[in-house]
Amino acid sequence: MTAPSSPWIVDHIGIVVADIDAAIGLYAATAGTSVTHREKLLDRGVELAFLNTGGTRLELLAPLKDDTPIARFLAKHGPGLHHVCYKVDNIRAEMARLESLGAQLIDTTPRPGASGTIIAFIQPASFYGVLTELCEYTAS
Amino acid sequence: MTAPSSPWIVDHIGIVVADIDAAIGLYAATAGTSVTHREKLLDRGVELAFLNTGGTRLELLAPLKDDTPIARFLAKHGPGLHHVCYKVDNIRAEMARLESLGAQLIDTTPRPGASGTIIAFIQPASFYGVLTELCEYTAS
Known part of the structure; x- marks a missing residue:
């Protein structure tokens, strides 16, 4: 398989925090960011907030309850x-391409993400320790 | 102190790897990236490579010898x-503003970075566990 027809575009950088309001305040005061979207995903036990910088967005993630992936990350690593x-044009095609390259997908089919996207995560082990997400913006 | 006159712009995302050639190959094959700059900083014991994505660049960092910050990160955390x-317009002004907000700077004066920049790092503890770097592109 060859490389993608166009390079992937960094959509956002995910940052886990314990107190999402405090983190929103810190990034506003230091980096001048503003919140463009905020949402509680009750089924996944996480609250997220997207922050506009002058470029790539930040996504803050805070656990809403224990025994969720974000709560476990926070307990093990602390915030960070x-x-x-x-962002990719065709997430299913990219997932198939990654599998053909030997990458291990966490999500084997795309699932709904924030703001009308469909998303899939790839195992950190397949990207030298970096938990990697793909998203596709779908027509609303 | 107030927020900056314009939001900070994400310049790059730093990723530590053990084998920089393997990582360059992986990101080229999966994400379609290309190397725009590669450099060995012998005094800091690190090799770095900047990868163009369709948006924000990635910076791969690999240790050239033991007992350096990147080697210690790799030994403690593994790659990731x-x-x-x-990127900021005036790094000295932003460093002073951060100090007034209580942030702890690692570099108290800017130092030369890659590609004609001056840079400064801020303690992860001041950004909820995120090691944060500022860079200013200086006129050559």
Whole structure:
């Protein structure tokens, strides 16, 4: 399989925090960011907030309850960098291409993400320790 | 102190790897990236490579010898996400503003970075576990 027809585009950088309001305040005061979208995903036990910088967005993620992936990450590592998400034109094609290259997908079929996207995560082991997400913006 | 006059712009995402050639190959095959700059900083014991994505660049960092910050990161955490770098217009003004907000700077004066930049790192503890870098592109 060859490389993608066009390079992946960094969509956002995921950052896990314990207190999402405090983190929103910190990034506003230091980096001048503003919140463009905020959402509680109750079924996944996570609250997320997207912050506009002058370029690539940041996604803050905070656990809403224990025993969720984000709560476990926070308990194990403390707050910090969590994942990088890339925007692609055709997520299913890219997932198939990654599998053909030997990458291990966490999500074997795309699932709904924030803001009308469909998303899939790839195992960090397939990207030298970087939890990697793909997203496709679907027509609403 | 108020927020910056314009939001910081994400310049690159730093990723620590053990084998920089293998990682360059992986990102080329999966994400379609290309190397735009590669450099060995012998005094800091690190080799770095900047990869163009369709958006924000990635910076791969690999240790050239033991007992350096990148080698210690790799030994402690394994490969993975390392830092986020933001481009600012006036790094000295932003460093002073951060100090006034209580942030702890690792570099108290800017130092030369790659590609004609001056850079400074801020303690992860001041950004909820995210090692944060500022860079200013200086006129050559």
